[in-house]
Amino acid sequence: MGKISNQQVVQSLTSKFGDKITIPTEPFGFLTFETSADNISEVLRFLKEDKELKFNYLTDITGIHFPEQELSIGVIYHLHSLSNNVRIRIKVFLDGKAPKIPTATNxxxxxxxxxxETFDFFGIDFEGHPNLVRILNVDDMTVFPMRREHPLEDPNRVDKKDYFFGR
Structure with a gap:
């Protein structure tokens, strides 16, 4: 059990940011809220530097792609307060045509x-990043493989025909 509860984290965030964050939810007890790209740096700094909250460990940054939504690209931050044993998830949704968000490297x-890694797979531009280049895919790759912008299978593959499977 943590030294502070999710409700205390919510109270601190809402008193500081008000309507700059969405109403938090707790799927599976994991406190989750959304904010905008304009506010993310300020929110992350507050969570890290607040003397009571102490979210000093960045567990993960990743992306998601929902092509059917207006703001189709999402950046997800997972933070952990080691001293309070509390975790939090922050979501920021961006325009899919030119997704940009400030870096957290500072x-x-x-x-x-x-x-x-998130840039490499989703094409999200982290503004201010010291060396934003591909890390896992080849440098001359023109697509971002984790975006849902390509068919899942090649319809011309002959080994996928139904008659091979007795159908």
């Missing part, structure tokens, strides 16, 4: 590799 040096 708060956590470990964000460097996480942001590079």
């Amino acid at each position: 708060l956590w040096e470990g964000a460097n590799w996480m942001e590079r």
Whole structure:
């Protein structure tokens, strides 16, 4: 059990940011809320530097893609307060045509590799990042493989025909 509850975290966030964050939810007890790209740096800094909350460990940064939504690209941050044993998830949704968000490398040096990986797979531009280049895919790749912008299978594959499976 943590030293502070999710409700105390929510109270601190709403008193500081008000309507700059959405109403938090708790799927599976994991406190989750959304904010905008304009506010994310301020929210992350507050969560890390607040003397009571102490979310000093950046667990993960990743992306999601929902092509049917207006703001189709999402950036997800997972933070952990080691001293309070509390975790939090922050979501930021961006325009899919040119997704841009400020970097978190000025708060956590470990964000460097996480942001590079997210850029590599989702095409999210982390503004201010010291070296935003591909990390896992080839440099001359023109697509972002985790976006749902390509068919899942090649319809011309002959080994996928029904008659091979007795149908």
